[in-house]
Amino acid sequence: MNIAVVGAQWGDEGKGKIVDLLARRFSIVARYQGGHNAGHTVHVGGRRFVLRLIPSGILHQGVTCVIGNGVVVDLAALFDEVDGLAGAGIGVDGRLLISDRAHVILPYHPDLDRLREASLGPRMIGTTSRGIGPAYEDKAGRRGLRVCDLADAAALEEHIRDGLARRNELARDGRLAWTDVFDRTRQLGERLKPWIADVSAVLCAAMADGRSILFEGAQGTMLDLDHGTYPYVTSSNATVGGACTGLGIGPRSIHVVLGIAKAYTTRVGEGPFPSELHGGDGDALRAKGGEFGTVTGRPRRCGWFDAVQMRHAVRVNGFDALAVTKLDVLDGFERVPVCVGYRLDGEAVSAFPADLGRLRRCTPVLESCPGWNRPTSGVQRYDDLPANAQAYLQRLEDLAGVPVVFASTGAAREDIVVKNAPLAAAWFGSELA
Numbered sequence: 158m159n160i161a162v163v164g165a166q167w168g169d170e171g172k173g174k175i176v177d178l179l180a181r182r183f184s185i186v187a188r189y190q191g192g193h194n195a196g197h198t199v200h201v202g203g204r205r206f207v208l209r210l211i212p213s214g215i216l217h218q219g220v221t222c223v224i225g226n227g228v229v230v231d232l233a234a235l236f237d238e239v240d241g242l243a244g245a246g247i248g249v250d251g252r253l254l255i256s257d258r259a260h261v262i263l264p265y266h267p268d269l270d271r272l273r274e275a276s277l278g279p280r281m282i283g284t285t286s287r288g289i290g291p292a293y294e295d296k297a298g299r300r301g302l303r304v305c306d307l308a309d310a311a312a313l314e315e316h317i318r319d320g321l322a323r324r325n326e327l328a329r330d331g332r333l334a335w336t337d338v339f340d341r342t343r344q345l346g347e348r349l350k351p352w353i354a355d356v357s358a359v360l361c362a363a364m365a366d367g368r369s370i371l372f373e374g375a376q377g378t379m380l381d382l383d384h385g386t387y388p389y390v391t392s393s394n395a396t397v398g399g400a401c402t403g404l405g406i407g408p409r410s411i412h413v414v415l416g417i418a419k420a421y422t423t424r425v426g427e428g429p430f431p432s433e434l435h436g437g438d439g440d441a442l443r444a445k446g447g448e449f450g451t452v453t454g455r456p457r458r459c460g461w462f463d464a465v466q467m468r469h470a471v472r473v474n475g476f477d478a479l480a481v482t483k484l485d486v487l488d489g490f491e492r493v494p495v496c497v498g499y500r501l502d503g504e505a506v507s508a509f510p511a512d513l514g515r516l517r518r519c520t521p522v523l524e525s526c527p528g529w530n531r532p533t534s535g536v537q538r539y540d541d542l543p544a545n546a547q548a549y550l551q552r553l554e555d556l557a558g559v560p561v562v563f564a565s566t567g568a569a570r571e572d573i574v575v576k577n578a579p580l581a582a583a584w585f586g587s588e589l590a
């Protein structure tokens with residue numbers, strides 16, 4: 158049984174925790190898109206790990222982690238992460254593979270990212286400044302550098318000279334010398350060699366051997382280049398389709414699609430967000446939920462759960478079920494509103510609009526759910542949740558139109574309740590159910 162884990166909102170849903178929880182039931186965890194703009198936080202044994210490029214399965218010995226061709230790889234960031242894990246006693250040798258077809262983020266890509274943002278003024282996207290967009294632009298423009306090209310010194314030199322010429326033309330803060338960038342990239346490329354693989358072939362052989370794979374998405378559905386709030390999106394397909402193109406697997410290899418959704422909604426960066434709260438409850442959610450970007454430290458915008466947005470995510474991904482995270486952050490609220498629809502110019506809107514002008518004018522229709530008088534924080538059995546917290550999860554399930562299989566009640570691996578034991582048993586084994 159292979160499963161895809163996909164963010165159902167604007168990223169930061171807690172995918173890292175769910176992937177870590179499920180990973181030891183799988184032989185391989187494979188990341189299919191994005192880059193080190195992601196920040197997957199996992200708390201294990203009182204320690205906090207932030208994984209940006211390396212799949213969250215790496216914390217389980219015996220799990221092989223794979224970075225697919227759909228990912229853009231910043232080599233320095235990758236090795237920082239590898240060295241950080243080694244410092245914590247977690248070795249990756251023999252357990253980490255990088256696709257030969259993955260594109261490389263070069264040192265001028267973050268500069269181009271920042272320069273572009275600065276040129277946009279009030280229309281800026283609010284990117285993570287990691288060079289993600291420019292690297293994917295080079296890929297789509299057929300001038301990108303792939304991992305397999307690192308060994309070819311002449312091709313590498315040409316790429317770096319071209320890229321730096323573009324960067325140096327735009328930047329006013331001094332020129333970067335191509336030789337420095339070239340030497341550094343060559344060194345990192347040498348270090349990468351033992352891990353380079355034809356990932357599609359590796360995954361297909363593993364499946365033929367009966368080994369199971371967890372496909373790990375980064376960011377979230379509403380940041381997807383095609384299905385998100387374009388242009389306020391990232392430059393890759395975070396939705397489940399990205400797993401096929403970003404790893405070289407067929408659609409029938411994905412048996413279950415699990416959406417990860419926060420019990421409320423957050424977003425970092427610019428762009429429309431219909432259920433956003435300004436001040437008051439929004440500030441309370443941010444403070445209680447620790448809603449600050451793992452990668453950039455930026456405060457996240459916070460709002461109530463949005464069922465219109467969620468139904469869009471369920472449809473474009475074909476979610477089989479949801480895992481709801483951070484339920485405990487809602488402890489202490491007297492009422493927990495949920496956005497059940499939008500109104501636009503006096504009319505009800507039931508489908509998430511593509512047109513940002515229309516989307517910006519939508520106002521949320523809120524339904525108020527009663528809060529709960531006992532904390533859910535750290536609860537590990539569904540039956541031990543307060544009745545109103547159970548009713549809240551049930552309401553999310555009814556609104557989303559797919560079952561909620563798990564809900565997480567804290568940062569630790571064990572802070573999780575199973576709402577749908579038959580599904581959990583069928584997909585992940587009886588131990589989790």
Ligand code: IMP
Nearest residue numbers: 168169194195283284285390391425426
């Ligand atoms: P980029 O991916 O750095 O180009 O940023 C594009 C948009 O996606 C910005 O709004 C970022 O804040 C957002 N973004 C990118 N990665 C993440 C993530 O992992 N979590 C949440 N938002 C993200």
